[in-house]
Amino acid sequence: MNITKSIHEWLFSLMPEMTASIVEMVLIAVIYLAIFAVAGLYLVLLERKVAAWFQLRLGPNRVGYLGLLQTLADALKLVSKELTITEKADKFLYNLAPYFVIISALMALSLFPFTQEFQAFDINIGIFFLIAISSIGVIGILLAGWSSNNKFAMIGAMRSGVQTISYELSVGLSLLTMVLMTGSLQLSEIIEVQKHGWLIVQGHIPAFIAFCIFLIAGTAETNRAPFDLVEAESELGAGFHTEYSGMKFAYFFLAEFINMFIIAAIAATVFFGGYLSPFGITESIPLLGIFWFLAKTLVIIFLMMWFRWTFPRLRIDQLLILEWKYLLPLNLMNLILMAMMVLLGLTIQF
Amino acid sequence: MEKFVFYILAIIMIVAAIASVSSRKMLRSVVYLLFVLIGIAGIYFLIDYNFLAAVQLTVYAGGIIVLVIFSVLLVHHIEMELEMAKLPAKILTGLLCLVGLGIFLITIYSYDFKVVENYKSTSVADIGRGLLSYDAGGFILPFEVISVLLLAAMIGAIIIGKGDKLTKNDEIV
Numbered sequence: 001m002n003i004t005k006s007i008h009e010w011l012f013s014l015m016p017e018m019t020a021s022i023v024e025m026v027l028i029a030v031i032y033l034a035i036f037a038v039a040g041l042y043l044v045l046l047e048r049k050v051a052a053w054f055q056l057r058l059g060p061n062r063v064g065y066l067g068l069l070q071t072l073a074d075a076l077k078l079v080s081k082e083l084t085i086t087e088k089a090d091k092f093l094y095n096l097a098p099y100f101v102i103i104s105a106l107m108a109l110s111l112f113p114f115t116q117e118f119q120a121f122d123i124n125i126g127i128f129f130l131i132a133i134s135s136i137g138v139i140g141i142l143l144a145g146w147s148s149n150n151k152f153a154m155i156g157a158m159r160s161g162v163q164t165i166s167y168e169l170s171v172g173l174s175l176l177t178m179v180l181m182t183g184s185l186q187l188s189e190i191i192e193v194q195k196h197g198w199l200i201v202q203g204h205i206p207a208f209i210a211f212c213i214f215l216i217a218g219t220a221e222t223n224r225a226p227f228d229l230v231e232a233e234s235e236l237g238a239g240f241h242t243e244y245s246g247m248k249f250a251y252f253f254l255a256e257f258i259n260m261f262i263i264a265a266i267a268a269t270v271f272f273g274g275y276l277s278p279f280g281i282t283e284s285i286p287l288l289g290i291f292w293f294l295a296k297t298l299v300i301i302f303l304m305m306w307f308r309w310t311f312p313r314l315r316i317d318q319l320l321i322l323e324w325k326y327l328l329p330l331n332l333m334n335l336i337l338m339a340m341m342v343l344l345g346l347t348i349q350f
Numbered sequence: 351m352e353k354f355v356f357y358i359l360a361i362i363m364i365v366a367a368i369a370s371v372s373s374r375k376m377l378r379s380v381v382y383l384l385f386v387l388i389g390i391a392g393i394y395f396l397i398d399y400n401f402l403a404a405v406q407l408t409v410y411a412g413g414i415i416v417l418v419i420f421s422v423l424l425v426h427h428i429e430m431e432l433e434m435a436k437l438p439a440k441i442l443t444g445l446l447c448l449v450g451l452g453i454f455l456i457t458i459y460s461y462d463f464k465v466v467e468n469y470k471s472t473s474v475a476d477i478g479r480g481l482l483s484y485d486a487g488g489f490i491l492p493f494e495v496i497s498v499l500l501l502a503a504m505i506g507a508i509i510i511g512k513g514d515k516l517t518k519n520d521e522i523v
Contacts, residue, residue, distance in 0.1 A: 018351060090428055093381060124473055125400045132404040135412025139384065142419050146377060149428045161420060168412075185474055 028120055036106055039261055040254035041071040046298075047257070047305055054309040081246035086149050089243065093147035098244070098251035100140030105258040108133045112265050113188055115275050115289035126187040127179060130266060131172050134221065137259070138164040141230070141240050144252070148243035156239030159316060160223055160230040166323040167227075170217035173331040177210040177338045178203070178270050181347060191274040196349045198273040203347060206338040211271050213331055218263035219304055220319070222256060226311035227319060260304055261297065268296035355396055363389035374431045377422050384415045398471040 007027075011020045045060065045067070052059025060067035085094060108130055113119040123129055138161055145157020181203050182190045193199070200207045220227040231239030241252045268274060274296075275289030282288040314322070341347060363386050370382035387410040394403035435443070481493045 021351065088429060090375065090377070093377060096381070123400055124471075125404050128404045128408075128474075129400070132407035132412060135408055135416075136388075138416060139411070139419065142416065142423065143377070143381065146419075146423055146428065154423070158420075158423060161416060165416060183475075 032106065032110055032120065036109060036258060037254070040257050041075060043257040043261060043301065044074070044253070045071045046301070047308075050302065050305045051309055054306075075250065078250040079247055083248060084243075084245045086243050089149045090147040093143045094243075095248075097140045097144035097147060098248050098255075100143065101137050101255040102140075102251045104133050104137040104140070105255045105262065108262045109258065111187060112262075112269060112293075113191060113274055114293050116188075116286050118290065119188065122186065122188050125185045126190070127175050127185045127266075127270070130262075131168070131175070134171075134259075134262075135164075135168055137255070144244070145240040148240075150243050152237040153240050153242045156230050156232075156236050156242070160240060162316070163223065163227065163229065163319060164221055166320060167217040167220040170213055170323060170327045170331055171221055173328075173335060174210040174214040174217065175266070175270060177206060177331070177335050180335070180338050180342050181207075187269055187274075190270060191276060194273040194276055195280075198271065198276070200271040202349060203338060203341070206334050206341060207271065209330070209334045210338070211267065213327055213334070214267060214271075215300070215303070217323075217327065218267065219307055220323070222259040222263055222304075224256075224260065224304060225308040226313050228308075228313060229316055229319065232313060260301060264297045264300035264304065265293075267300050268293060272296045352396060356393070359389050359392045359396070374434070376426050376430075376432060377419065380415060380418050380422060383418075384411055387411050387415065398469075401472065401474055401477055 008024065011024055014020070015023065048070075049059045049067075051057075060070035063070040063073050085091065110120040111123065111126055111130060113122070141160045141164075142157045145153045145155075145160070148154075178199055179185060179190075181199055182193045184190060184193070190199075194202075196202070200211055203210075223230045230236075231241070233239075236242070241249055244252060273292075275293040277283060277288065277292050282292070366382045366385035366389065370379045370386065373379045373382060387406065391403045391406040391411065394400075394406060480487070481489050484490055
Protein backbone atom coordinates (compact mmCIF):
# COMPACT_ATOMS: atom_id res chain seq x y z
CA MET A 1 0.00 0.00 0.00
CA ASN A 2 1.06 3.59 -0.55
CA ILE A 3 1.07 4.51 3.14
CA THR A 4 3.32 1.62 4.10
CA LYS A 5 5.62 2.37 1.19
CA SER A 6 6.10 5.97 2.30
CA ILE A 7 6.64 4.89 5.93
CA HIS A 8 9.17 2.34 4.69
CA GLU A 9 11.10 4.97 2.71
CA TRP A 10 10.93 7.47 5.56
CA LEU A 11 12.33 4.91 8.03
CA PHE A 12 15.18 3.93 5.74
CA SER A 13 16.11 7.56 5.06
CA LEU A 14 16.17 8.29 8.79
CA MET A 15 18.28 5.42 10.10
CA PRO A 16 21.01 3.03 8.99
CA GLU A 17 19.65 0.04 7.13
CA MET A 18 19.74 -2.48 9.93
CA THR A 19 18.06 -0.43 12.63
CA ALA A 20 15.47 0.66 10.10
CA SER A 21 14.60 -2.92 9.20
CA ILE A 22 14.40 -3.86 12.88
CA VAL A 23 12.14 -0.89 13.62
CA GLU A 24 9.99 -1.86 10.66
CA MET A 25 9.64 -5.42 11.93
CA VAL A 26 8.68 -4.16 15.38
CA LEU A 27 6.10 -1.82 13.86
CA ILE A 28 4.54 -4.65 11.85
CA ALA A 29 4.49 -6.84 14.96
CA VAL A 30 2.76 -4.10 16.95
CA ILE A 31 0.15 -3.64 14.21
CA TYR A 32 -0.58 -7.36 14.19
CA LEU A 33 -0.76 -7.47 17.97
CA ALA A 34 -3.31 -4.66 17.82
CA ILE A 35 -5.35 -6.55 15.23
CA PHE A 36 -5.06 -9.63 17.43
CA ALA A 37 -6.32 -7.86 20.55
CA VAL A 38 -9.15 -6.01 18.85
CA ALA A 39 -10.32 -9.06 16.91
CA GLY A 40 -10.14 -11.23 20.03
CA LEU A 41 -12.05 -8.79 22.23
CA TYR A 42 -14.79 -8.09 19.74
CA LEU A 43 -15.25 -11.72 18.82
CA VAL A 44 -15.96 -12.37 22.51
CA LEU A 45 -18.57 -9.64 22.43
CA LEU A 46 -20.02 -11.02 19.19
CA GLU A 47 -20.22 -14.49 20.72
CA ARG A 48 -22.13 -13.14 23.70
CA LYS A 49 -24.47 -11.15 21.49
CA VAL A 50 -25.14 -14.13 19.23
CA ALA A 51 -25.69 -16.37 22.26
CA ALA A 52 -28.14 -13.86 23.66
CA TRP A 53 -29.93 -13.65 20.33
CA PHE A 54 -30.28 -17.42 20.12
CA GLN A 55 -31.57 -17.61 23.67
CA LEU A 56 -33.98 -14.66 23.31
CA ARG A 57 -32.04 -12.45 25.70
CA LEU A 58 -30.54 -9.01 25.19
CA GLY A 59 -26.90 -9.75 25.94
CA PRO A 60 -24.42 -7.17 27.24
CA ASN A 61 -25.89 -3.72 26.60
CA ARG A 62 -24.93 -1.50 29.55
CA VAL A 63 -21.27 -0.59 29.13
CA GLY A 64 -20.90 1.87 26.31
CA TYR A 65 -23.22 2.21 23.31
CA LEU A 66 -25.01 -1.17 22.81
CA GLY A 67 -22.51 -2.76 25.20
CA LEU A 68 -19.59 -2.14 22.85
CA LEU A 69 -17.19 -1.46 25.74
CA GLN A 70 -18.22 -4.53 27.73
CA THR A 71 -15.30 -6.74 26.68
CA LEU A 72 -12.88 -3.86 27.17
CA ALA A 73 -14.06 -3.62 30.75
CA ASP A 74 -13.71 -7.39 31.11
CA ALA A 75 -10.18 -7.22 29.77
CA LEU A 76 -9.27 -4.48 32.25
CA LYS A 77 -10.70 -6.59 35.03
CA LEU A 78 -8.63 -9.59 33.93
CA VAL A 79 -5.45 -7.52 33.75
CA SER A 80 -5.93 -6.25 37.28
CA LYS A 81 -6.62 -9.71 38.74
CA GLU A 82 -4.10 -11.60 40.82
CA LEU A 83 -2.20 -14.41 39.11
CA THR A 84 -2.71 -17.51 41.22
CA ILE A 85 -0.86 -20.80 41.00
CA THR A 86 -1.38 -24.18 42.63
CA GLU A 87 1.06 -25.28 45.30
CA LYS A 88 2.80 -28.14 43.55
CA ALA A 89 2.52 -26.93 39.98
CA ASP A 90 5.51 -26.99 37.66
CA LYS A 91 5.99 -23.22 37.62
CA PHE A 92 8.17 -22.99 34.53
CA LEU A 93 5.83 -24.98 32.30
CA TYR A 94 2.76 -23.42 33.89
CA ASN A 95 3.97 -19.97 32.91
CA LEU A 96 5.23 -21.07 29.50
CA ALA A 97 2.07 -22.82 28.31
CA PRO A 98 -0.10 -19.77 27.41
CA TYR A 99 2.63 -18.38 25.18
CA PHE A 100 2.68 -21.46 22.97
CA VAL A 101 -1.00 -21.06 22.31
CA ILE A 102 -0.92 -17.33 21.73
CA ILE A 103 2.27 -17.20 19.64
CA SER A 104 1.09 -19.92 17.28
CA ALA A 105 -2.20 -18.07 16.82
CA LEU A 106 -0.38 -14.80 16.18
CA MET A 107 1.99 -16.40 13.65
CA ALA A 108 -0.90 -17.90 11.75
CA LEU A 109 -2.59 -14.50 11.60
CA SER A 110 0.38 -12.96 9.79
CA LEU A 111 -0.16 -15.10 6.70
CA PHE A 112 -3.56 -13.88 5.61
CA PRO A 113 -3.89 -11.43 2.73
CA PHE A 114 -6.40 -8.91 4.08
CA THR A 115 -6.23 -6.99 0.81
CA GLN A 116 -4.09 -7.50 -2.24
CA GLU A 117 -1.15 -5.74 -0.58
CA PHE A 118 -1.85 -5.98 3.13
CA GLN A 119 -0.13 -9.27 3.91
CA ALA A 120 2.81 -9.57 6.27
CA PHE A 121 4.33 -12.87 5.22
CA ASP A 122 3.59 -14.28 1.77
CA ILE A 123 5.51 -17.55 2.07
CA ASN A 124 5.42 -19.99 -0.84
CA ILE A 125 4.15 -22.85 1.33
CA GLY A 126 1.31 -20.75 2.86
CA ILE A 127 -1.35 -23.35 3.66
CA PHE A 128 1.16 -25.98 4.72
CA PHE A 129 2.74 -23.47 7.08
CA LEU A 130 -0.67 -22.71 8.58
CA ILE A 131 -1.22 -26.42 9.25
CA ALA A 132 2.28 -26.73 10.73
CA ILE A 133 1.74 -23.77 13.05
CA SER A 134 -1.66 -24.96 14.20
CA SER A 135 -0.10 -28.25 15.28
CA ILE A 136 2.18 -26.36 17.69
CA GLY A 137 -0.70 -24.75 19.57
CA VAL A 138 -1.88 -28.02 21.07
CA ILE A 139 1.44 -28.42 22.90
CA GLY A 140 0.54 -25.35 24.97
CA ILE A 141 -2.75 -26.94 25.97
CA LEU A 142 -1.09 -30.24 26.91
CA LEU A 143 1.54 -28.45 28.99
CA ALA A 144 -1.07 -26.28 30.70
CA GLY A 145 -3.08 -29.32 31.67
CA TRP A 146 -0.14 -31.27 33.00
CA SER A 147 1.68 -28.53 34.83
CA SER A 148 -1.40 -27.35 36.76
CA ASN A 149 -1.22 -30.55 38.82
CA ASN A 150 -4.99 -30.93 38.73
CA LYS A 151 -6.88 -33.97 37.52
CA PHE A 152 -9.57 -32.01 35.69
CA ALA A 153 -6.99 -29.95 33.86
CA MET A 154 -5.11 -33.13 32.97
CA ILE A 155 -8.17 -34.93 31.57
CA GLY A 156 -9.10 -31.81 29.60
CA ALA A 157 -5.61 -31.59 28.14
CA MET A 158 -5.58 -35.27 27.13
CA ARG A 159 -8.93 -34.92 25.42
CA SER A 160 -7.74 -31.82 23.62
CA GLY A 161 -4.63 -33.60 22.42
CA VAL A 162 -6.56 -36.56 21.03
CA GLN A 163 -9.10 -34.30 19.41
CA THR A 164 -6.65 -31.90 17.79
CA ILE A 165 -4.37 -34.63 16.45
CA SER A 166 -7.30 -36.50 14.91
CA TYR A 167 -9.03 -33.54 13.36
CA GLU A 168 -5.83 -32.00 12.03
CA LEU A 169 -5.90 -34.78 9.44
CA SER A 170 -9.28 -33.75 8.15
CA VAL A 171 -8.36 -30.09 8.05
CA GLY A 172 -5.20 -30.90 6.11
CA LEU A 173 -6.87 -33.28 3.67
CA SER A 174 -9.81 -31.01 2.93
CA LEU A 175 -7.42 -28.13 2.22
CA LEU A 176 -5.32 -30.46 0.07
CA THR A 177 -8.42 -31.18 -2.00
CA MET A 178 -8.65 -27.49 -2.79
CA VAL A 179 -4.92 -27.18 -3.46
CA LEU A 180 -5.38 -29.72 -6.29
CA MET A 181 -7.32 -27.02 -8.11
CA THR A 182 -5.05 -24.08 -7.37
CA GLY A 183 -1.76 -25.86 -8.01
CA SER A 184 -0.06 -23.67 -5.44
CA LEU A 185 0.16 -23.46 -1.67
CA GLN A 186 0.85 -19.73 -1.62
CA LEU A 187 -2.15 -17.84 -0.30
CA SER A 188 -1.81 -14.89 -2.67
CA GLU A 189 -1.71 -17.23 -5.67
CA ILE A 190 -4.68 -19.19 -4.39
CA ILE A 191 -6.64 -15.95 -4.45
CA GLU A 192 -5.29 -15.05 -7.92
CA VAL A 193 -6.72 -18.34 -9.24
CA GLN A 194 -10.13 -17.42 -7.87
CA LYS A 195 -10.48 -14.43 -10.17
CA HIS A 196 -12.14 -16.97 -12.51
CA GLY A 197 -14.75 -17.89 -9.92
CA TRP A 198 -14.44 -18.78 -6.25
CA LEU A 199 -13.06 -22.23 -5.65
CA ILE A 200 -16.27 -23.50 -4.12
CA VAL A 201 -17.97 -22.66 -7.42
CA GLN A 202 -15.08 -23.87 -9.58
CA GLY A 203 -14.95 -27.22 -7.83
CA HIS A 204 -18.73 -27.52 -7.22
CA ILE A 205 -19.58 -30.93 -5.63
CA PRO A 206 -16.20 -32.08 -4.20
CA ALA A 207 -15.39 -28.52 -3.15
CA PHE A 208 -18.65 -28.26 -1.26
CA ILE A 209 -17.98 -31.59 0.49
CA ALA A 210 -14.48 -30.38 1.34
CA PHE A 211 -15.93 -27.16 2.75
CA CYS A 212 -18.36 -29.06 4.99
CA ILE A 213 -15.58 -31.33 6.24
CA PHE A 214 -13.29 -28.36 6.78
CA LEU A 215 -15.93 -26.53 8.79
CA ILE A 216 -16.65 -29.55 11.00
CA ALA A 217 -12.98 -30.34 11.51
CA GLY A 218 -12.12 -26.69 12.05
CA THR A 219 -14.77 -26.35 14.74
CA ALA A 220 -13.36 -29.45 16.39
CA GLU A 221 -9.79 -28.21 16.14
CA THR A 222 -10.61 -24.97 17.89
CA ASN A 223 -12.26 -27.00 20.68
CA ARG A 224 -15.59 -25.28 20.30
CA ALA A 225 -19.01 -26.73 20.99
CA PRO A 226 -20.32 -29.25 19.96
CA PHE A 227 -16.75 -30.54 20.26
CA ASP A 228 -15.84 -28.73 23.50
CA LEU A 229 -15.07 -31.86 25.53
CA VAL A 230 -11.86 -30.15 26.49
CA GLU A 231 -13.67 -27.75 28.75
CA ALA A 232 -16.90 -29.61 29.31
CA GLU A 233 -17.94 -27.54 32.31
CA SER A 234 -20.38 -30.09 33.67
CA GLU A 235 -17.66 -32.73 34.00
CA LEU A 236 -14.31 -30.99 34.08
CA GLY A 237 -14.61 -27.60 35.70
CA ALA A 238 -13.00 -25.49 33.01
CA GLY A 239 -10.78 -28.17 31.49
CA PHE A 240 -7.14 -27.44 30.87
CA HIS A 241 -7.29 -23.85 32.15
CA THR A 242 -9.03 -24.64 35.43
CA GLU A 243 -6.07 -23.38 37.46
CA TYR A 244 -5.31 -20.29 35.40
CA SER A 245 -6.43 -16.85 36.47
CA GLY A 246 -6.13 -13.24 35.38
CA MET A 247 -4.18 -12.42 32.27
CA LYS A 248 -2.89 -15.98 31.75
CA PHE A 249 -6.44 -17.22 31.52
CA ALA A 250 -7.18 -14.35 29.16
CA TYR A 251 -4.39 -15.55 26.86
CA PHE A 252 -6.05 -18.92 26.45
CA PHE A 253 -9.44 -17.32 26.07
CA LEU A 254 -8.26 -14.83 23.43
CA ALA A 255 -6.26 -17.47 21.57
CA GLU A 256 -9.36 -19.62 21.34
CA PHE A 257 -11.31 -16.85 19.67
CA ILE A 258 -8.39 -15.94 17.40
CA ASN A 259 -8.16 -19.58 16.36
CA MET A 260 -11.80 -19.45 15.40
CA PHE A 261 -11.04 -16.32 13.37
CA ILE A 262 -8.12 -18.13 11.72
CA ILE A 263 -10.22 -21.14 10.74
CA ALA A 264 -12.88 -18.83 9.33
CA ALA A 265 -10.24 -16.78 7.51
CA ILE A 266 -8.72 -19.91 5.96
CA ALA A 267 -12.18 -20.94 4.79
CA ALA A 268 -12.83 -17.47 3.38
CA THR A 269 -9.47 -17.42 1.60
CA VAL A 270 -9.49 -20.93 0.19
CA PHE A 271 -13.16 -21.45 -0.60
CA PHE A 272 -14.68 -17.99 -1.01
CA GLY A 273 -12.05 -15.92 -2.75
CA GLY A 274 -10.58 -13.99 0.18
CA TYR A 275 -10.54 -10.27 -0.56
CA LEU A 276 -12.10 -10.69 -4.02
CA SER A 277 -15.54 -9.17 -4.39
CA PRO A 278 -18.42 -11.26 -5.75
CA PHE A 279 -18.46 -10.99 -9.61
CA GLY A 280 -15.68 -8.41 -9.34
CA ILE A 281 -18.09 -5.55 -8.59
CA THR A 282 -15.55 -3.49 -6.64
CA GLU A 283 -12.41 -4.64 -8.44
CA SER A 284 -11.42 -1.04 -9.20
CA ILE A 285 -11.17 -0.16 -5.48
CA PRO A 286 -8.56 -2.52 -3.98
CA LEU A 287 -9.00 -1.03 -0.50
CA LEU A 288 -12.49 -2.51 -0.29
CA GLY A 289 -10.82 -5.93 -0.25
CA ILE A 290 -10.54 -5.75 3.51
CA PHE A 291 -14.30 -5.26 3.74
CA TRP A 292 -15.02 -8.34 1.63
CA PHE A 293 -12.45 -10.42 3.48
CA LEU A 294 -13.87 -9.52 6.89
CA ALA A 295 -17.46 -9.90 5.69
CA LYS A 296 -16.82 -13.44 4.45
CA THR A 297 -14.87 -14.33 7.57
CA LEU A 298 -17.58 -12.99 9.86
CA VAL A 299 -20.29 -14.93 8.05
CA ILE A 300 -18.34 -18.15 8.64
CA ILE A 301 -17.66 -17.16 12.27
CA PHE A 302 -21.40 -16.61 12.68
CA LEU A 303 -21.97 -20.10 11.27
CA MET A 304 -19.57 -21.55 13.85
CA MET A 305 -21.33 -19.69 16.66
CA TRP A 306 -24.64 -20.97 15.33
CA PHE A 307 -23.27 -24.52 15.69
CA ARG A 308 -22.25 -23.80 19.22
CA TRP A 309 -25.66 -22.70 20.40
CA THR A 310 -27.56 -25.33 18.44
CA PHE A 311 -25.92 -28.73 18.82
CA PRO A 312 -25.47 -30.69 22.05
CA ARG A 313 -21.98 -31.84 22.99
CA LEU A 314 -20.61 -35.14 21.63
CA ARG A 315 -19.13 -37.89 23.77
CA ILE A 316 -15.43 -38.56 23.32
CA ASP A 317 -15.95 -41.92 21.58
CA GLN A 318 -18.54 -40.38 19.24
CA LEU A 319 -16.07 -37.63 18.48
CA LEU A 320 -13.34 -40.06 17.49
CA ILE A 321 -15.71 -42.31 15.53
CA LEU A 322 -16.94 -39.29 13.58
CA GLU A 323 -13.39 -38.44 12.57
CA TRP A 324 -11.84 -41.83 11.87
CA LYS A 325 -14.81 -43.77 10.53
CA TYR A 326 -16.71 -41.07 8.64
CA LEU A 327 -14.77 -37.90 7.89
CA LEU A 328 -11.43 -39.49 7.00
CA PRO A 329 -12.67 -42.07 4.43
CA LEU A 330 -15.06 -39.49 2.98
CA ASN A 331 -12.19 -37.06 2.73
CA LEU A 332 -9.92 -39.52 0.94
CA MET A 333 -12.64 -40.40 -1.56
CA ASN A 334 -13.34 -36.73 -2.07
CA LEU A 335 -9.66 -36.13 -2.76
CA ILE A 336 -9.65 -38.76 -5.52
CA LEU A 337 -12.90 -37.40 -6.95
CA MET A 338 -11.39 -33.93 -7.08
CA ALA A 339 -8.18 -35.21 -8.67
CA MET A 340 -10.19 -36.93 -11.40
CA MET A 341 -12.28 -33.82 -11.93
CA VAL A 342 -9.22 -31.64 -12.35
CA LEU A 343 -7.66 -34.20 -14.68
CA LEU A 344 -10.77 -34.39 -16.88
CA GLY A 345 -11.21 -30.61 -16.79
CA LEU A 346 -14.68 -30.70 -15.26
CA THR A 347 -14.17 -27.58 -13.17
CA ILE A 348 -16.38 -24.58 -13.83
CA GLN A 349 -14.50 -21.45 -14.81
CA PHE A 350 -15.82 -18.09 -15.89
CA MET B 351 21.33 -9.45 9.89
CA GLU B 352 21.30 -13.17 9.01
CA LYS B 353 24.40 -13.63 11.12
CA PHE B 354 22.70 -12.29 14.24
CA VAL B 355 19.61 -14.40 13.69
CA PHE B 356 21.81 -17.45 13.18
CA TYR B 357 23.76 -16.85 16.38
CA ILE B 358 20.60 -16.19 18.40
CA LEU B 359 19.07 -19.42 17.08
CA ALA B 360 22.31 -21.33 17.72
CA ILE B 361 22.55 -20.11 21.31
CA ILE B 362 18.92 -20.99 21.98
CA MET B 363 19.45 -24.44 20.52
CA ILE B 364 22.64 -25.18 22.44
CA VAL B 365 21.25 -23.94 25.75
CA ALA B 366 18.02 -25.87 25.24
CA ALA B 367 19.88 -29.02 24.23
CA ILE B 368 22.04 -28.92 27.36
CA ALA B 369 19.01 -28.15 29.52
CA SER B 370 17.16 -31.01 27.89
CA VAL B 371 19.69 -33.64 28.95
CA SER B 372 20.42 -32.12 32.36
CA SER B 373 16.87 -31.36 33.53
CA ARG B 374 15.58 -33.73 36.17
CA LYS B 375 11.91 -33.30 35.29
CA MET B 376 10.86 -35.41 32.35
CA LEU B 377 8.33 -33.09 30.76
CA ARG B 378 10.68 -30.14 31.03
CA SER B 379 13.27 -32.13 29.08
CA VAL B 380 10.70 -32.72 26.38
CA VAL B 381 9.91 -29.01 26.19
CA TYR B 382 13.58 -28.12 25.91
CA LEU B 383 13.87 -30.67 23.13
CA LEU B 384 10.94 -28.94 21.46
CA PHE B 385 12.91 -25.67 21.55
CA VAL B 386 15.83 -27.38 19.84
CA LEU B 387 13.56 -28.75 17.10
CA ILE B 388 11.88 -25.38 16.58
CA GLY B 389 15.36 -23.82 16.39
CA ILE B 390 16.29 -26.25 13.61
CA ALA B 391 13.11 -25.24 11.79
CA GLY B 392 14.22 -21.64 12.25
CA ILE B 393 17.56 -22.40 10.63
CA TYR B 394 15.80 -23.99 7.66
CA PHE B 395 13.74 -20.82 7.33
CA LEU B 396 16.93 -18.79 7.51
CA ILE B 397 18.45 -20.64 4.54
CA ASP B 398 15.16 -20.20 2.69
CA TYR B 399 14.25 -23.87 2.78
CA ASN B 400 10.61 -23.26 3.65
CA PHE B 401 9.20 -26.65 2.83
CA LEU B 402 11.65 -28.55 4.99
CA ALA B 403 11.09 -26.05 7.81
CA ALA B 404 7.35 -26.59 7.73
CA VAL B 405 7.89 -30.36 7.61
CA GLN B 406 10.17 -30.03 10.62
CA LEU B 407 7.45 -28.12 12.47
CA THR B 408 4.63 -30.52 11.56
CA VAL B 409 6.45 -33.81 11.93
CA TYR B 410 8.86 -33.18 14.79
CA ALA B 411 7.33 -30.35 16.79
CA GLY B 412 3.69 -31.09 16.08
CA GLY B 413 3.82 -34.87 15.77
CA ILE B 414 6.65 -36.52 17.61
CA ILE B 415 6.84 -34.10 20.52
CA VAL B 416 3.08 -34.34 21.05
CA LEU B 417 3.36 -38.13 21.11
CA VAL B 418 6.25 -37.95 23.58
CA ILE B 419 4.28 -35.53 25.77
CA PHE B 420 1.37 -37.96 25.67
CA SER B 421 3.47 -40.86 26.82
CA VAL B 422 5.00 -38.72 29.58
CA LEU B 423 1.52 -37.63 30.70
CA LEU B 424 0.48 -41.26 30.93
CA VAL B 425 3.41 -42.61 32.91
CA HIS B 426 4.80 -39.71 34.88
CA HIS B 427 3.53 -37.80 37.89
CA ILE B 428 4.32 -34.14 38.40
CA GLU B 429 6.27 -34.66 41.62
CA MET B 430 8.56 -37.38 40.26
CA GLU B 431 12.12 -36.50 39.38
CA LEU B 432 14.59 -38.50 37.33
CA GLU B 433 17.45 -40.21 39.13
CA MET B 434 20.91 -38.71 38.98
CA ALA B 435 23.37 -40.96 37.13
CA LYS B 436 26.37 -42.39 39.01
CA LEU B 437 29.73 -40.68 38.67
CA PRO B 438 31.49 -43.30 36.45
CA ALA B 439 28.52 -43.27 34.08
CA LYS B 440 28.66 -39.48 33.95
CA ILE B 441 32.38 -39.45 33.16
CA LEU B 442 31.96 -42.11 30.48
CA THR B 443 29.10 -40.21 28.82
CA GLY B 444 31.08 -36.99 28.97
CA LEU B 445 34.07 -38.63 27.29
CA LEU B 446 31.92 -40.21 24.59
CA CYS B 447 30.24 -36.88 23.91
CA LEU B 448 33.63 -35.16 23.62
CA VAL B 449 34.81 -37.80 21.13
CA GLY B 450 31.62 -37.34 19.11
CA LEU B 451 31.99 -33.56 19.15
CA GLY B 452 35.63 -33.89 18.09
CA ILE B 453 34.75 -36.08 15.12
CA PHE B 454 32.04 -33.62 14.06
CA LEU B 455 34.32 -30.60 14.33
CA ILE B 456 37.14 -32.33 12.42
CA THR B 457 34.83 -33.35 9.57
CA ILE B 458 33.24 -29.91 9.37
CA TYR B 459 36.55 -28.04 9.37
CA SER B 460 38.36 -30.41 7.01
CA TYR B 461 35.59 -30.27 4.38
CA ASP B 462 35.87 -27.27 2.16
CA PHE B 463 32.36 -25.88 1.62
CA LYS B 464 31.62 -24.09 -1.61
CA VAL B 465 29.56 -20.92 -1.70
CA VAL B 466 26.72 -21.39 -4.18
CA GLU B 467 26.32 -18.56 -6.65
CA ASN B 468 22.91 -17.32 -7.85
CA TYR B 469 20.96 -19.49 -5.40
CA LYS B 470 17.31 -20.15 -6.18
CA SER B 471 14.86 -21.23 -3.47
CA THR B 472 13.15 -24.57 -4.09
CA SER B 473 9.41 -24.52 -4.63
CA VAL B 474 6.99 -27.22 -3.55
CA ALA B 475 6.34 -28.07 -7.19
CA ASP B 476 10.04 -28.88 -7.72
CA ILE B 477 10.04 -31.15 -4.68
CA GLY B 478 6.92 -32.93 -5.90
CA ARG B 479 8.39 -33.48 -9.37
CA GLY B 480 11.63 -34.71 -7.81
CA LEU B 481 9.79 -37.23 -5.66
CA LEU B 482 7.80 -38.66 -8.55
CA SER B 483 10.31 -38.63 -11.42
CA TYR B 484 11.82 -41.78 -12.94
CA ASP B 485 14.79 -40.01 -14.51
CA ALA B 486 18.24 -39.57 -13.06
CA GLY B 487 17.97 -37.59 -9.82
CA GLY B 488 14.36 -38.72 -9.31
CA PHE B 489 13.32 -40.22 -6.00
CA ILE B 490 10.42 -42.47 -7.01
CA LEU B 491 12.02 -45.66 -5.62
CA PRO B 492 12.84 -44.38 -2.10
CA PHE B 493 9.46 -42.65 -2.03
CA GLU B 494 7.60 -45.87 -2.77
CA VAL B 495 9.79 -47.90 -0.40
CA ILE B 496 9.04 -45.46 2.41
CA SER B 497 5.31 -45.57 1.70
CA VAL B 498 5.36 -49.39 1.86
CA LEU B 499 7.35 -49.20 5.09
CA LEU B 500 4.86 -46.77 6.62
CA LEU B 501 1.96 -48.98 5.56
CA ALA B 502 3.64 -51.96 7.21
CA ALA B 503 4.21 -49.92 10.37
CA MET B 504 0.56 -48.88 10.42
CA ILE B 505 -0.70 -52.45 10.00
CA GLY B 506 1.73 -53.58 12.69
CA ALA B 507 0.44 -50.90 15.06
CA ILE B 508 -3.16 -52.00 14.45
CA ILE B 509 -2.26 -55.66 15.10
CA ILE B 510 -0.47 -54.77 18.34
CA GLY B 511 -3.20 -52.33 19.37
CA LYS B 512 -6.01 -54.82 18.77
CA GLY B 513 -4.08 -57.57 20.55
CA ASP B 514 -6.36 -60.33 21.74
CA LYS B 515 -9.45 -59.12 19.96
CA LEU B 516 -8.16 -60.07 16.51
CA THR B 517 -7.44 -63.72 17.34
CA LYS B 518 -10.65 -64.02 19.36
CA ASN B 519 -12.72 -62.92 16.39
CA ASP B 520 -10.98 -65.52 14.26
CA GLU B 521 -11.92 -68.29 16.66
CA ILE B 522 -15.58 -67.28 16.62
CA VAL B 523 -15.64 -67.30 12.84
